[in-house]
Amino acid sequence: MRLLRCGADGVLVELGSQAEVAAARAALLTLPGVVDLVPAARTLLVVLTPGAPAATRVREALDGVDLTAAPAVDARSVVLPVVYDGPDLDLVADAAGISTDEVVRLHSGAAYTVAFTGFAPGFGYLTGLPEPLRQPRLDTPRTRVPEGSVGVAGEFTGVYPRPSPGGWRLLGRLADGADALFDPTRTPAALLAPGDAVRFEVAG
Incomplete structure (x- = not known):
């Protein structure tokens, strides 16, 4: 996993598979201050409200998350x-x-x-x-x-x-x-x- 800064309040999370993207997205859905989550084939763009450094907030939220496990979400x-x-x-x-x-x-x-x-x-x-x-x-x-x-x-x-x-x-x-x-x-x-x-x- 690699985090790249995107502007003042955005982070691009580079991941190894779509399963990891889905797991990371699920883990960040409840992160306070999330404005938008934009998944792609191997990346996840995270946009946060202005405040604490975005990369730090995202890294802390993903720390310890098992990105190989299927996320438990209520799917529509x-x-x-x-x-x-x-x-x-x-x-x-x-x-x-x-x-x-x-x-x-x-x-x-x-x-x-x-x-x-x-x-x-x-x-x-x-x-x-x-x-x-x-x-x-x-x-x-x-x-x-x-x-x-x-x-x-x-x-x-x-x-x-x-x-x-x-x-x-x-x-x-x-x-x-x-x-x-x-x-x-x-x-x-x-x-x-x-x-x-x-x-x-x-x-x-």
Whole structure:
């Protein structure tokens, strides 16, 4: 673990894995004076109210915390209905050496956690993807991925909240009527937040 100063009241905590990021975030949720916690793949940005040196406060809070242990948190649960008819469904099945039905069963049967958000407003990087579905991005990204597309890339799965370029392998799309991943008129605007538990449900 390494702590890097970010301005007068921020600290970037560099960690070795997403599990460590989750554990550190859980340990700092109750730290007095926390303004924001921003997790990423291997880092956690901690922003505190002005006062005592931020790095000292963060280091003291993490001292003695077992970063290898899964954090005990009350996760909010989100269920996303999916139509599994994506253009890369056959590609993912062929690469995994399984049938498309098995791809759907594996993807919809897993329990996911929002590790962090980014790339676009409302885009959550979800961990918990079954091993056979952990595949590389497309060699040539698409110039436009439709809103609601459900994809996989590396160890992550996620849903595109808006039309955008993207290189993830697409398994399907959110069913009609599903909650929007990002709605600026809603509070909060983003449906998913770090720590949320997510499950995909076969629609139709």
